[in-house]
Amino acid sequence: MRIQIIPMTIERLPQVAALEQACFPADPWSEGVFREALANPRVSVLLALGEDGGLLGYAVLSVMLDEGNLDNIAVAPQARRQGVADALLSALTGFGRGHLAALTLEVRASNAPAIALYGKHGFAAVGRRKNYYSAPREDAILMTLEFEHGITTAG
Numbered sequence: 001m002r003i004q005i006i007p008m009t010i011e012r013l014p015q016v017a018a019l020e021q022a023c024f025p026a027d028p029w030s031e032g033v034f035r036e037a038l039a040n041p042r043v044s045v046l047l048a049l050g051e052d053g054g055l056l057g058y059a060v061l062s063v064m065l066d067e068g069n070l071d072n073i074a075v076a077p078q079a080r081r082q083g084v085a086d087a088l089l090s091a092l093t094g095f096g097r098g099h100l101a102a103l104t105l106e107v108r109a110s111n112a113p114a115i116a117l118y119g120k121h122g123f124a125a126v127g128r129r130k131n132y133y134s135a136p137r138e139d140a141i142l143m144t145l146e147f148e149h150g151i152t153t154a155g
């Protein structure tokens, strides 16, 4: 499948919020949260589109100094296991390799597909936050990917 990765634009807001609802029905981010992410210069929202321009998935990265946090990633149920999340994460880790010291994330302890995805892209489990999630209550696994080079500053 050919997958195009592009920055999110405001016109995609309803589609992204609908996909979020489908992927995280118990506790979805609202449209307002995505709107704020779009307006925040520290946050990047990437979309994965199929050949017909349809939305396949998205990923949200926030950056503080030289550390990035993967805040969210999801792929439409009918588009899973075809490399969409791989394409999104490759774009983010490529950016990280050039600009960041590390990428971090939290993931539900029972989310085996996501943990496998992050492991494939070089993330290592570095800790656990007890009862971090609600609905249902569950621990988070903290994962980190460190890069050799941190941010470079001019002058």
Ligand SMILES: CC(C)(COP(=O)(O)OP(=O)(O)OC[C@H]1O[C@@H](n2cnc3c(N)ncnc32)[C@H](O)[C@@H]1OP(=O)(O)O)[C@@H](O)C(=O)NCCC(=O)NCCS
Pocket: 023, 072, 073, 074, 075, 076, 079, 080, 081, 082, 083, 084, 085, 086, 087, 106, 107, 108, 111, 112, 113, 114, 116, 117, 118, 120
């Ligand atoms: C996790 C998720 C984003 C993976 O998306 P995807 O597009 O299906 O993943 P890909 O096809 O790119 O797979 C990449 C790698 O992820 C892992 N993976 C993905 N789905 C998996 C599954 N069901 N079981 C085991 N490993 C899986 C594998 O390592 C896979 O590499 P491989 O194909 O070489 O084995 C998707 O299942 C999803 O949206 N889940 C619901 C939302 C969610 O849990 N997000 C993460 C929150 S922390």
